[in-house]
Amino acid sequence: xxxYIAEQTFEKADFTLRALPKGEYENCKFTYCDFxxxxxxxxRFLNCEFVSCNLSxxxxxxxxxxxxxxxxxxxxxxxxENCNDFGLAFSxxxxxxxxxxxxxxxxxxxxFKNNQLHEVDFTESDLSNSSFDYCDFxxxxxxxxxxxxxxxxxxxxxxxxxxxxxxxxxxxxQSGLAGLLTKHDIIISQ
Numbered sequence: 572x573x574x575y576i577a578e579q580t581f582e583k584a585d586f587t588l589r590a591l592p593k594g595e596y597e598n599c600k601f602t603y604c605d606f607x608x609x610x611x612x613x614x615r616f617l618n619c620e621f622v623s624c625n626l627s628x629x630x631x632x633x634x635x636x637x638x639x640x641x642x643x644x645x646x647x648x649x650x651x652e653n654c655n656d657f658g659l660a661f662s663x664x665x666x667x668x669x670x671x672x673x674x675x676x677x678x679x680x681x682x683f684k685n686n687q688l689h690e691v692d693f694t695e696s697d698l699s700n701s702s703f704d705y706c707d708f709x710x711x712x713x714x715x716x717x718x719x720x721x722x723x724x725x726x727x728x729x730x731x732x733x734x735x736x737x738x739x740x741x742x743x744x745q746s747g748l749a750g751l752l753t754k755h756d757i758i759i760s761q
Contacts, residue, residue, distance in 0.1 A: 573613075607645075615655075636661045652676055699737075723747060 574594030595615040612632035627647040652674040672692040708729035
């Protein structure tokens, strides 16, 4: 039988030693917790907050993240496409998401702020109306991605092919335009 846990704070818990009990967590806060390599499959998080946690390589099969905020978290190699996509909504602030995947996810209006997104896969995702404030996209993949009305003005190191992605009304800074022209192998000077 799964548990229902509401309005609790979990601080400095090591869930690599003892697994987080399966269940539904509502309005809970996780601070300095270690979930690295943990199996979070089937767990439901509603209106929860993760602060300074390590979730690297956690298993997310049918995991629900509904209105969840991640701040200062280490989240390497996560396969978000395995999550339960019903009501999927989260935000990321100052997180390290390298080698993670958002393949084919609908993430409209998602806020990413001050994140490192090296080698992250956004293939066939819908990121329309999302915001990427001060995010670093070194070697990230955008392929058949919906980026309409998405804000990249302060983002860096992205390479986006306008012929392979939907970018209508997306916002870019003048200094970031080179990331849209990479396939043409042209030299841009200031």
